[in-house]
Amino acid sequence: MTSFNHSNGLKRQKKLSSVVSSEQDLLMDNKPKRKRISPDQFCLLSELFEQTDTPSHELRERLAKKLEMTNREVQVWFQNRRAKVNRTRLQEQEHVKKVKFNYWSSSSSSSSSSCSSSPSLLPHDLVFHPDVTPIDILATAAAYVQQWDEQERKKQVVQPKRKSWRPWL
Amino acid sequence: MTSFNHSNGLKRQKKLSSVVSSEQDLLMDNKPKRKRISPDQFCLLSELFEQTDTPSHELRERLAKKLEMTNREVQVWFQNRRAKVNRTRLQEQEHVKKVKFNYWSSSSSSSSSSCSSSPSLLPHDLVFHPDVTPIDILATAAAYVQQWDEQERKKQVVQPKRKSWRPWL
DNA sequence: TTATAATATAATACG
DNA sequence: CGTATTATATTATT
Numbered sequence: 001m002t003s004f005n006h007s008n009g010l011k012r013q014k015k016l017s018s019v020v021s022s023e024q025d026l027l028m029d030n031k032p033k034r035k036r037i038s039p040d041q042f043c044l045l046s047e048l049f050e051q052t053d054t055p056s057h058e059l060r061e062r063l064a065k066k067l068e069m070t071n072r073e074v075q076v077w078f079q080n081r082r083a084k085v086n087r088t089r090l091q092e093q094e095h096v097k098k099v100k101f102n103y104w105s106s107s108s109s110s111s112s113s114s115c116s117s118s119p120s121l122l123p124h125d126l127v128f129h130p131d132v133t134p135i136d137i138l139a140t141a142a143a144y145v146q147q148w149d150e151q152e153r154k155k156q157v158v159q160p161k162r163k164s165w166r167p168w169l
Numbered sequence: 170m171t172s173f174n175h176s177n178g179l180k181r182q183k184k185l186s187s188v189v190s191s192e193q194d195l196l197m198d199n200k201p202k203r204k205r206i207s208p209d210q211f212c213l214l215s216e217l218f219e220q221t222d223t224p225s226h227e228l229r230e231r232l233a234k235k236l237e238m239t240n241r242e243v244q245v246w247f248q249n250r251r252a253k254v255n256r257t258r259l260q261e262q263e264h265v266k267k268v269k270f271n272y273w274s275s276s277s278s279s280s281s282s283s284c285s286s287s288p289s290l291l292p293h294d295l296v297f298h299p300d301v302t303p304i305d306i307l308a309t310a311a312a313y314v315q316q317w318d319e320q321e322r323k324k325q326v327v328q329p330k331r332k333s334w335r336p337w338l
Numbered sequence: 339t340t341a342t343a344a345t346a347t348a349a350t351a352c353g
Numbered sequence: 354c355g356t357a358t359t360a361t362a363t364t365a366t367t
Contacts, residue, residue: 034343034366054359075358076344083361084342203348203361223354245349252355253347 041067
C-alpha cells in the first residue's frame, strides 16, 4: 500500500486574516479564495462550448474580456468542462456496453483471415436476445449516434476560420 | 495530510478473455490512459535532474532501463520538468520586479552614455523607500540569490564528464 | 455530500 | 530542444 503525495507543496491554505491588507498582499500568498462564475458568465461559456470545446487563444481572449475573466480562468473552465463531458460520455458508454452485453451476443466470430467474401458493413451475425426491450435498443442507438456526432463535430471544427458564428461586436 | 493511493484504478482492463471477444473490442476504445510515475522513479529522476537538467541520450537510456521506463518517457519527464522550473523562475522574477518597483526607486537615472567613471558594482543611486520592511528586503534578496544560484548551477553543469556521480553499475 | 474552481503532471503538437 | 496546450488525476472549497 504505497502512499505517495504527488502534489509538491501546494499552498492554498485557509487564512481568515483580518481586513488589513498592505504590502503583505504582495509577499504572502494570500488566498485568492475560490471564485465562482456568475450565471451570465456560465451562459456565455456554455454557448461557446456548444460551438467548440477547444476555443482558440484569440477567441478565449475576447471571451475573457467580455466576461471580465482571466484568459487562464476561461481556459480552466473549458478544461474542466471537457473533462466533465468525457466523464459522462464514458459512463454512458459503459452503460451501453453493459446493455449490449446483456442483450446481444455474437453467434459466430467473423473469420478475419479470409478476404471478406461479403463486404457487408452490418453485423449479420448478431442474434436477438429475448430479453431486450425497445427502450434498450433506442438507448443503444442514441448513445452511438451521440458518440459519432461528437467525433464528427470534433473533426470538422478545427478552428477553420469560420466566419464569426456570433456577433461579438 | 494529502496522501494518494498509487494503486488506484488505472483502468487496467485485464484480458479475462472469455469465449466471446469480437465486436466489443472494436467498440470500446481501450486507451492506455495515463501513466503516473512511481515514487521511486520520481526520486531517481529528481536526483539526476539536480545534476543535469539535460541528460545525454546514453544517460537517459541507462536511467530508463533502471526505471523500467521508455527512453521517450524519461525525455518527456525532463522536458516537463525543465518547463516547470522555467515557469517558476519567470514567476519569481516577476514577483521580484514587482516588489522592487514597489519599494525601491532610483533617485537618478544613471547616464548609460558615459563610460563608467566609477566602476562600482553596487547601485548607489538607490534610495530607501519608507514603507519597506525587513522581511521585504529579505524576500527580495532571497529571490535574487536563488535566481543567481540556478543560473550558476546551470552554467557549470554542462555535462563536463564529471566522474560518475552515481554508481549506475 | 456533491459540484466545481484550481492545481499538477504525463503526453502531444508545432516550430 | 522549448513552448503551448490537452487529457487526466487530484486537491480543495462551497
